[in-house]
Amino acid sequence: MLFFTQCFGAVLDLIHLRFQHYKAKRVFSAAGQLVCVVNPTHSLKYAPTRCAAAQASTEQGILPPCHHHEAVHDPQLVPCTCPLFSCPWEGHLEVVVSHLRQTHRINILQGAEIVFLATDMHLPAPTDWIIMHSCLGHQFLLVLRKQEKYEGHPQFFATMMLIGTPTQADNFTYRLELNRNQRRLKWEATPRSVLECVDSVISDGDCLVLNTSLAQLFSDNGSLAIGIAITTSKVHNAEAEM
Amino acid sequence: MLFFTQCFGAVLDLIHLRFQHYKAKRVFSAAGQLVCVVNPTHSLKYAPTRCAAAQASTEQGILPPCHHHEAVHDPQLVPCTCPLFSCPWEGHLEVVVSHLRQTHRINILQGAEIVFLATDMHLPAPTDWIIMHSCLGHQFLLVLRKQEKYEGHPQFFATMMLIGTPTQADNFTYRLELNRNQRRLKWEATPRSVLECVDSVISDGDCLVLNTSLAQLFSDNGSLAIGIAITTSKVHNAEAEM
Numbered sequence A, B: 001m002l003f004f005t006q007c008f009g010a011v012l013d014l015i016h017l018r019f020q021h022y023k024a025k026r027v028f029s030a031a032g033q034l035v036c037v038v039n040p041t042h043s044l045k046y047a048p049t050r051c052a053a054a055q056a057s058t059e060q061g062i063l064p065p066c067h068h069h070e071a072v073h074d075p076q077l078v079p080c081t082c083p084l085f086s087c088p089w090e091g092h093l094e095v096v097v098s099h100l101r102q103t104h105r106i107n108i109l110q111g112a113e114i115v116f117l118a119t120d121m122h123l124p125a126p127t128d129w130i131i132m133h134s135c136l137g138h139q140f141l142l143v144l145r146k147q148e149k150y151e152g153h154p155q156f157f158a159t160m161m162l163i164g165t166p167t168q169a170d171n172f173t174y175r176l177e178l179n180r181n182q183r184r185l186k187w188e189a190t191p192r193s194v195l196e197c198v199d200s201v202i203s204d205g206d207c208l209v210l211n212t213s214l215a216q217l218f219s220d221n222g223s224l225a226i227g228i229a230i231t232t233s234k235v236h237n238a239e240a241e242m
Helices: A002-027 A055-060 A093-102 A198-204 A212-218 A233-241 B002-027 B055-060 B093-104 B198-204 B212-218 B234-241
Strands: A034-038 A108-110 A113-118 A127-135 A138-150 A153-162 A172-180 A183-189 A208-211 A223-232 B034-038 B108-110 B113-118 B127-135 B138-150 B153-162 B172-180 B183-189 B208-211 B223-232
Touching (some): A034 A127, A093 A127, A113 A127, A113 A138, A127 A223, A138 A172, A138 A198, A138 A223, A153 A172, A153 A198, A153 A212, A153 A223, A172 A212, A183 A208, A183 A212, A208 A212, A208 B208, A212 A223, B034 B127, B093 B127, B113 B127, B113 B138, B127 B223, B138 B198, B138 B223, B153 B172, B153 B212, B153 B223, B172 B212, B183 B208, B183 B212, B208 B212, B212 B223
Parallel strands (some): A034 A113, A108 A127, B034 B113, B108 B127
Antiparallel strands (some): A113 A223, A127 A138, A153 A208, A172 A223, A183 B183, B113 B223, B127 B138, B138 B153, B153 B208
């Protein structure tokens, strides 16, 4: 009996996955673009001061001493923290990718242009949607976060981080694009390094910011499709100089 | 003596204007693009309920009965209100352009692509920056508003309105673009009609929204340059269908 119940559960999961993919294809049906369905990661806790003493150690490839920000640390010895808020894991930059894949089962996608389909946008803040993106010989982390900066007014913040140093990150440009209901919103910027806290990027608002009503306009049946493209930054810089 | 003081004042004004144009050219130096310096209009008052009974009369070419929203009006007889909040003027759609030009001395610019340079972004909310844009046989109104939706947190809202009916507005697409400090933000949408209240567009957040820190990143010495382009909406619709 238990076997049949489990089988039925597995079939239901498959149907749900198929339905999500169908939705993704319908929202972003550009031929050849890889669509990835991303389910939410509900953040268990937020520690707003975890970036306080972070700046000094970023160039050494070590994530900041987040949980113990009041203590004095030798930057060479300090272990780094998982970019996911709800995770207490600490480790060096080189093993962040394997930690995210193995522990959090975060998908890693190949390709210069992909579509990130975040499901269940109605879930209460704080919630994260995360994917890794392998492109141009590097791994990037896309973080979409629902957060209440102003109480009772949740907003969506989307940014791209390089799993690498800030110097390496300066070589790239990422683009996030929303396109629905005769509206289009594009954000282009240089990715930050995961060594800089994702929380500070979001609290500074230096990312794509959507209020709830705009997120609803861009959503289809509770899912938000974000087109992602990464390029080397030479083109972007040349255009910026124009 | 008074004559010399006035002359000196006029010379100072000319120098200031020249400096603003120089800043505009520096921020957006794309050859051939018309740069317009727009000084702020400080809004004297805000009436959040003025759009409450607005919807019924918009298709008749009549602006909503804003100041008297609790009374019952015949939509054919109701005079319309100036899109500027601080102005008590009322009149029909056909005379909005001449009112804005003559009473408020709002510039009207020709050309498919222009650059709107809003000065003195540091001024406290509520503040409006407004320009008219004549293009494709119609007049459009660009409104940039600094407003505190959440107390103590001013935001910037930019939208484009057609000085025409909602049906006419559906034929166009407008694009607003910010480009500075290796960041680029583009917003594309169908313009609203001035017969729909600009306040409701802004309170819904269905426009380009910038928080203060992002506005600072895109600003140069207190001025924000917004590239504006208007097209007929056929192209946009075709892309949206992709």
